[in-house]
Amino acid sequence: MTLKRSVAGTNLEQAKSHNRRVVIEAIRTNGALSRAQIARLTALSSQTISNIVDELERAGLLRPEATQKGARGQPAVPYSIDPNGGYSIGLQLDHQTAVGVVTDLSGTLRSRIERRVDRPTPAEAMPSLATMTDELVRSFRFDRSRLLGVGMAMPGPFDVEGMTSVGPTALPGWQDFPVALELERLTGLPVTFENDATAAAIGERLYGVARNLNSFVYLFIGTGLGAGLFLDGHLYKGSRHNAxxxxxxxxxxxxxxxxxGKHGCLERYVSLRAAYDCLEIPDPDHASPEKLDELLAAGNERLLAWADQAAAPLRQAIDVLELAFDPETVVLGGFMPLAVIELLVSRLEPLHLSVSSARTRTVPRVLIGAAGKDTSVLGAAALPIFSETNPQFDVLQKPLG
Ligand SMILES: [Zn+2]
Known part of the structure; x- marks a missing residue:
């Protein structure tokens, strides 16, 4: 008989932990809040809020701000997240670069290391990622006991026969490789591992344009293309982590x-690789997101033509995603430069008629996220923070054992 993991039960300790996360989440999404404001937002009792706020302040996660005059004269102390309450390491591996960062609890970048790589295998990459983690821990003075863990992101799909290890948009040799377990063994730190689109989606949910959204799809335009699905407050990952x-x-x-092996796949039209192919950049070393930025600034005709060709497939993908998931919005981001994403978005309208066409909507159907080369690694650093502070604490996969 196969045992399935069920929804977590609510014993007393878990309920307490859940309520702590609810309070942190309320402050994260709204900014500094007084105890009374937290009580109104969370429907928890005043006594519970007081206990939790005291506890989080003692733990260094919340800090009091300057007192505000209340409506009836009594002063209220607003509490905000203390950036130094926790730190997280983010690692990101792609075809050409390995990047490592340290962020604090507010998501602010505190340290960054970048190395050039060439489509590395696990045997090449794992020791250098462990060394990079060690260098990051030593890169500035902070309370090590507040290090929440390591989040790592790399391009998917994972472990799909015939799809994982072929072509220039996939990294070779990673099929079946237990990335998180191996990195935990090498660093001695807890590791959370996701594909780059999912990591970027969590980054947007914690700090970016999706901060107040409960259902959105994040389209990550990298060397290839993938989507992070954040639905009804949960990450949706699929049965084998490849949703x-x-x-x-x-x-x-x-x-x-x-x-x-198929024909007409979306990433053949919408991805960095698709743009490079369309531009026929002869030397692969010269193909980079920065190069696209330069070409766009120079008004390169072929790049404009690529955007024209990419718009219809992208419009169709958005239509399918809207109809399948009914999200509040679709966020576009990734390694593609912001200006190029803006160019693509300018070619998208009119979008197809879908369940997202309602006139009463308040959020645009398409939003532009924090595109750029650090999107994925900052998202990776957000994974341990999200996993420690989000009320849906079962949403991320941690390695078992
Ligand atoms: Zn394909």
Whole structure:
């Protein structure tokens, strides 16, 4: 018989932990709040709020701000998240770079290391990621006991026969490799591991444009393309951790051949690789997001033509995602430079008629996220913080044992 993990029960300690997370989340999404404001937002009793706020202040997670005059004269102390209450290490591995960062509890970058790599195998990458973690821990003075853990992001899909290890948008040799367990063994720190789209989605949910959203799809335009699905307050990861690998969704049945063996996959039209191919940049070393930025600034005709070609497949993908998940919005981000994403978005309207077409909506159907080269690594650093402070504490996968 196979045992399935069920929804966590609510014993007393878990309920307490849940309530602490609810309080932190209320302050994170609203800014500094007084005890009375927290009580109104969370429907917890005044006594419970007082106990939790005291406890979180003693733990260094919350700090009191300057007193505000209350409406009836009694002063109220607003509490905010103390940035120095916790630290997190983010690691990101892609085809050309390994990046490591330390952020504090507010998501502010405190330290950063970048190394050039060339489509590394696990045997090449794991020792250097462990060394990088060690260097980050030593890179500035902070209370080590407040280090929450390591979050790591890399491109998916994971462990799909025939799709994981082929073509220039996949990293070779990572199929079946237990990344999180191995990194925990090498660093002695707890490790959370996600694909880069999911990590970026969590980054947007904690600190970015999705801060107040409960259901959104994050489209990560990197070397390939993937989606992070944050639905009803939970990450949706799928049965084998590959939900959102929509780069290989067919958008043109007789379209361009893809490395996965199919034709007309979305990432053959919308990805850094698709743009590089369209521009026929001869030397792969010269193909970089920065290069696209330069070409766009120079008004390069071929880049504009690529955006024209990419708009229809992207519009179709957004249509499918809206109809399948009914999200509040679709966020576009990733390694693609901001200016190029803006160019793509300017070509998207009119979007197809879908369940998202309602006139009464308050959030636009498409938002632009924090695109740029650190999107994924800052998202990775957000993973341990999210996992420690979000009320839905069962949402991230941690390695068992
Ligand atoms: Zn494909």
């Amino acid at each position: 959102g690998e929509i780069g290989h969704m067919i958008v043109k049945p007789d379209g361009l051949a893809c490395f996965c």
